[in-house]
Amino acid sequence: MISSVSLSRRAAIKAVAVLTASSLILTGCARGGDDAASNNDAAGSERIASVGLGDADTLLALGIQPVLIAPWGAEGDVDASGVGPWAKDKLGDNKPATVYGTGTGFTAEILEKISASDPDKIIAVNAAVDAQAKKALNDIAPTTLKPEGTKDWQIPWQDQITQIADAVDKDDEGKQLINETQKTFDDFVAQHKELKGKKAAIVMPYDGKIGLYTSGDGRGQFIENLGFTIPKELEGNKGEFYRDIAPENYSDLNNVDYLFVLDYQGAAETLKKDPTFSKLDVVREGKVRWLEENVGNAMSMPNPLTIPWAVEKFAETI
The missing domain is CATH 3.40.50.1980 (Nitrogenase molybdenum iron protein domain)
Incomplete structure (x- = not known):
């Protein structure tokens, strides 16, 4: 994801x-x-x-x-x-x-x-x-x-629901789904007011580097919907949905309150053993939250079933 x-x-x-x-x-x-x-x-x-x-x-x-x-x-x-x-x-x-x-x-x-x-x-x-x-x-x-x-691949989840509900003649049910799904985010924010505005980044390690998801991607949008803010200096060029961060630039991640790391086929375990990553302030200060592979899969396809499931997984890490 x-x-x-x-x-x-x-x-x-x-x-x-x-x-x-x-x-x-x-x-x-x-x-x-x-x-x-x-x-x-x-x-x-x-x-x-x-x-x-x-x-x-x-x-x-x-x-x-x-x-x-x-x-x-x-x-x-x-x-x-x-x-x-x-x-x-x-x-x-x-x-x-x-x-x-x-x-x-x-x-x-x-x-x-x-x-x-x-x-x-x-x-x-x-x-x-x-x-x-x-x-x-x-x-x-x-x-x-x-x-x-x-x-x-960048359709807002609300539009995805509306489009599909209209296609199968279930407009009213679609509107209800949108409200219920949005309530999942709203409830999380209400229950975790201390997180509002906290700086966060969501990344996935691969091929000896880290890919960071921006607010142009569903995963970046997801953590923003939870109340977090992605620092502008991490966003990269406008329109990009992710950017690569090489090991020599891992320190760019130190300026966040929460670093969410998504696994992919065991890449998270490899990153945990990486000496460059392990020495980061964000790691030593306990600001990293490790998320299983399916959480990344769910977040890559935000919809009325993946969103509540992934929100619950996030709540378990906070």
Whole structure:
């Protein structure tokens, strides 16, 4: 993360934010029939395929069981159900089909798997969909994309909920979800007034350096929603969602009250043993909070299920 969490540590830092849809080689994608994934009908009699990362969480929060889910990570790296621990209770015993790799583009193979699920609608809000992929998806079924004017992978969670709720004719439920999700943040702030305005940074170690998430990324926005402030000197260039910090510049992190470190495939344990990092004032003064890998995954896809789950994890570290 969150934010997709991909096959390399470099991609993990980019999380879900800068991947673009790859070129397609597809000449007509037929609707699946007998090969369609077996599942409970969604939204009444409608079959809804969720191919944006984390979009399935919002559908589940709206009471809709997708017939297809696009997991955020590689096959074998994420739960076989296709959803994170924040969504398992909503998924229940349902077993939707899964399609991996949508975060890196909509290839012919991916489109065939989507078509095989025989959807009536496709949700691709948290996804990078170019013109060619848009046409290919719409040839399979009417497709809902990110709201106009928003950037790939940087859709505000409120807009994501609104867009998906409108697509499945659950506008009122969507508004209620937004209010409930915002209340999660508001309750945290109210219960931790001492944290309001405290300087904080959220980072992920990888490849012998640290990636810091700015307020342009969901993870940076997340800690701001909890009441923290990201120092301007850590933000980097305007429009960047993260910036690399090399070991010789680790001291830049000393000027925070809280340093949240997200794990990725054991990278946090490696960082704990790094002598340069260990000597930092922020470490010696006990200002570091270590967060498990799934917290980063959740934060990379802010939605009505990941947000309350991740807020609870943060509350446990304060």
